[in-house]
Amino acid sequence: MSFSTKIGYYAGSVTGFDNEVTSWLNDGVKSIIARAGAVSPDLLYKFSHTTTLSASSGYEIAGGRVLYVERDADTSSGGTDLHEAKLIPLNQKNQAADTASIYFAPSTAPVYYIDNNKLYVLPIPTTTQPASIVVVNYGTVDDSAETISSFPTEFYKHVVLWVAMNILHAKLVKLTETTLASLETEITTEATSALTRARKLMEDDANLANVNASVDDFISNEDTEMVSASLSAITTELNRAQKHMDKWTIREKKLITEYNWTSGQLAYVKGMYEECWAPYQGVTVANDSAYAGDRK
Structure with missing residues (x-):
């Protein structure tokens, strides 16, 4: 089953929203991660992965978010003598590498800095003293x-509901912007045409098809047969106008029903989305659960 299919369970048909679904799925991932960090920073570790750095080349952060950096201080520890690296300003990188500086970073107090969106660790990591970077x-x-890669399955429903909310909102906007506008044009044109023809048939100053043929003229000429025929034609035109007005009423009721359902469904899905977050309020996730060895 696809994400789109599940989204349809909450938002109805997603036909015509293919591009939006693709975009909103990616936006939803970002939104859920951002909210997870706001709910509890430790919760971000559920979305993280660890990469190892063993050279001076640095680590490309790209669009990620660094959570934790550590470095092994002992070449013979086998990765057990781990020390957390602290973030320093870029302008201190040279001092941190200078053994004569008060800002020098020894292996037991490593640091890291970010330059051109790349993360560097000092002392420089090696194959026997590697650094570990936890990033989202x-x-x-x-x-x-x-x-969704690097994304816990327990949050998949959050993404589905987030996209469903956007689909429902888009449908509400579409209902108000397109349906009424197109219907108003159709009804105004057709109803006006019918009423105009009825008026021309009725008024004595009307001129229909360049023929002086109003009901008043026929009455003046005591032509009862033509009066009856003209009134019948007028009734037909008035009925045609009313038919288009009835179409407005029917469509309006349908539109109101659809709008009310969509609006109510949006509120329902929003409620479900908030309920999905309830179990995570105040959650604390041990940030050392993914590592072996003691922290110093």
Whole structure:
């Protein structure tokens, strides 16, 4: 089952919203991660992955968010003598590498800095004293396979509901912007045409098809047969106008029903979305659960 199919369970048909669904799935991932960090910073570790750095080349952050950096201080520890690296300003990188500086960073108090969106650790990591970087990246969404890389499955429903809310809101906007406007044009044109023809048939100063043929003229000439025929034609035109006005009433009722359902469904889905966050309020996730070895 795809994400789009599940979104349709909450938002109705997503036909015509293919591009929006693709965009909103990616936006939803970013929104859920941002809110997770706001609810509890430790919750971000559920969305993180760890990469190892063992050279001076640095780590490309791209669009990620760094949560934790550490470095092994002992070449013989086998990755157990781990020390958290502190973030320093870029303008202190040279002092942190200078053994004569008071800002020098020893292996037991490593630091890291960010330069041109790349993360560097000091002392420079090696294969025997590597650094570990815990980072949150926005995962790649595969709609048809219903997967999101580097994203816990327990938050998939959050993404589905987030996109469903956007679809429902877009439908509300579409209902108000397009349906009434097109209907008003159609009804105004057709009803006006019918009423104009009825008026021309009735008024004595009317001139229909360049023929002086109003009901008043026929009455003046005591032509009862033509009066009856003209009144019948007028009735037909008035009925035609009324038919178009009735169409407005029918469509208006349908539109109101559809709008009310969509609006109510949006409120319902919003409520479900908020309920999905309830279990995570105040959650604390141990930030050392993904590591081996003691923290210093």
